[in-house]
Amino acid sequence: MAIRTQKEVRERAPWWLVSLLALNLGLMSFYATDTATNKNVVGMWLGAAASFFQRPVSWVGGGSVGFFQYVGNLRHAATENEGLKQRLAEAEAELRDARAARDENERLKRLLEIREEADYEIVPARVIARDPSVWFNSLTVNRGSTSGIELNMPVATRDGIIGRVVGVSPVTAQVMLLTDERAAAGAVVGRLGESNALGSVRGLAEDGLLEMRFVSGLEPVKEGDYVVTTGQDGIYPPGLSVGIVVKITPGSATSPHEIRIKPSARLDSLEEVAVLQYKPPPRPAMDRTLPNVDKGKK
Amino acid sequence: MKIKIALCVALAVLLQATLRGIWDPFGHIDLPLVVVVYFALRRDPVQAVIIGTVAGLATDALSVGLLGANGFSKTLTAYVIAAVVTRVMLDNPLLRIPVIAGAAAVDELIYVFLHRLFAQTLPSPFAETTAYKVIWTTVAGTILCYALDRFFSDTAKQRRQFAFRRRIARRGVSSRRY
Numbered sequence: 331m332a333i334r335t336q337k338e339v340r341e342r343a344p345w346w347l348v349s350l351l352a353l354n355l356g357l358m359s360f361y362a363t364d365t366a367t368n369k370n371v372v373g374m375w376l377g378a379a380a381s382f383f384q385r386p387v388s389w390v391g392g393g394s395v396g397f398f399q400y401v402g403n404l405r406h407a408a409t410e411n412e413g414l415k416q417r418l419a420e421a422e423a424e425l426r427d428a429r430a431a432r433d434e435n436e437r438l439k440r441l442l443e444i445r446e447e448a449d450y451e452i453v454p455a456r457v458i459a460r461d462p463s464v465w466f467n468s469l470t471v472n473r474g475s476t477s478g479i480e481l482n483m484p485v486a487t488r489d490g491i492i493g494r495v496v497g498v499s500p501v502t503a504q505v506m507l508l509t510d511e512r513a514a515a516g517a518v519v520g521r522l523g524e525s526n527a528l529g530s531v532r533g534l535a536e537d538g539l540l541e542m543r544f545v546s547g548l549e550p551v552k553e554g555d556y557v558v559t560t561g562q563d564g565i566y567p568p569g570l571s572v573g574i575v576v577k578i579t580p581g582s583a584t585s586p587h588e589i590r591i592k593p594s595a596r597l598d599s600l601e602e603v604a605v606l607q608y609k610p611p612p613r614p615a616m617d618r619t620l621p622n623v624d625k626g627k628k
Numbered sequence: 629m630k631i632k633i634a635l636c637v638a639l640a641v642l643l644q645a646t647l648r649g650i651w652d653p654f655g656h657i658d659l660p661l662v663v664v665v666y667f668a669l670r671r672d673p674v675q676a677v678i679i680g681t682v683a684g685l686a687t688d689a690l691s692v693g694l695l696g697a698n699g700f701s702k703t704l705t706a707y708v709i710a711a712v713v714t715r716v717m718l719d720n721p722l723l724r725i726p727v728i729a730g731a732a733a734v735d736e737l738i739y740v741f742l743h744r745l746f747a748q749t750l751p752s753p754f755a756e757t758t759a760y761k762v763i764w765t766t767v768a769g770t771i772l773c774y775a776l777d778r779f780f781s782d783t784a785k786q787r788r789q790f791a792f793r794r795r796i797a798r799r800g801v802s803s804r805r806y
Contacts, residue, residue, distance in 0.1 A: 350681045354703060358696035359746075361695035362748065384645060384646045460655060461648070461692060462645040462687050465750045466691055468692040
């Protein structure tokens with residue numbers, strides 16, 4: 331390649347800038363209008379490629395955090411001699427491993443409980459990455475289409491639902507959390523089948539809370555009530571826990587309640603999740619015949 | 629050199645996605661932006677905009693946000709810095725701090741503006757998220773730029789050249805001795 335002078339490089343830079351900005355604008359235009367899958371194929375394949383790096387780093391990283399915390403604790407024990415420190419380090423390392431193993435065992439056991447209770451298969455998965463942009467709440471799990479995961483499958487922990495699958499590659503899946511403003515689920519306050527406080531839950535941009543909309547102001551709702559899924563959204567199975575009502579601004583006959591819900595699943599510290607291979611029951615076909623037209627024919 | 633830069637960009641993007649999974653506040657550090665700013669300060673606008681586009685698009689591909697928004701904002705930010713740095717001396721450890729902070733703010737403003745333009749919702753509150761990002765990215769970016777200097781600065785290049793020459797010279801001396 332010919333060596334260019336600084337002046338030539340500067341003269342060419344605006345052309346590069348315009349073409350690259352145009353490329354990005356084109357991509358944005360294409361992406362913004364594509365609502366069918368919510369995700370581009372290139373992104374999914376890059377996600378799959380990135381997972382080969384993310385898995386070991388997330389595995390090592392989890393251990394590293396514990397290690398640095400341990401180092402911090404040791405500073406406070408300056409008066410102890412080196413021998414005791416060594417023994418303490420060994421004991422703590424063993425304890426940490428044992429606790430980690432016990433916690434993981436507990437979490438996996440609880441995931442298995444979902445499988446026993448549900449009439450659909452579940453795929454346990456490990457969280458390997460979070461959304462690189464701080465604006466969005468999504469995560470990547472280490473199971474993909476080869477494990478039977480499909481778009482829009484619900485994802486949950488033993489504590490409750492956490493979101494749905496919005497992108498699938500052969501070995502990874504991207505999950506949009508319920509706290510994302512674009513995520514929503516049909517839910518009811520109280521017991522499913524007994525309460526009429528039906529509404530729609532979606533993410534809020536504050537404190538990791540959820541907002542429940544369209545609940546009639548005439549329905550009795552109070553703080554501390556449980557919220558469960560109804561299954562009417564065609565994504566989440568009915569009866570799964572969504573969260574608990576933490577704040578309510580009462581509505582009236584003409585205005586709905588304003589309800590804030592704290593998710594029952596701890597969305598900020600997810601390690602293992604369960605992808606539910608739930609297929610919603612088919613909806614009956616809409617009756618499109620016009621009775622008046624039929625009458626006219628007769 | 630180009631392979632090193634590509635590796636550096638790839639590593640920044642992958643760490644960006646991975647570190648947030650370990651501790652959520654790490655998500656406020658925009659590592660790809662730091663890399664983009666670092667190379668934009670090297671007075672090569674063409675290289676800067678290409679790195680900006682590649683780093684931005686790779687970040688977008690791993691995010692559920694609008695594909696191309698990060699690419700656009702980082703390309704524009706890189707060009708602005710590269711254009712300014714050819715007129716004003718900015719590649720100085722102290723001056724880098726306001727440059728990184730300004731770049732983080734500009735990048736975020738463009739990113740949010742593009743999402744609004746294309747009618748995409750952003751779930752996080754604007755002022756709080758931008759403030760956290762500027763602070764975290766500035767602190768981490770200042771440290772990271774020092775680390776990048778070890779590999780990419782002219783001094784590091786000279787150091788490598790001198791080390792090579794010293795090795796050759798030592799070999800020459802030892803062959804004469806025996």
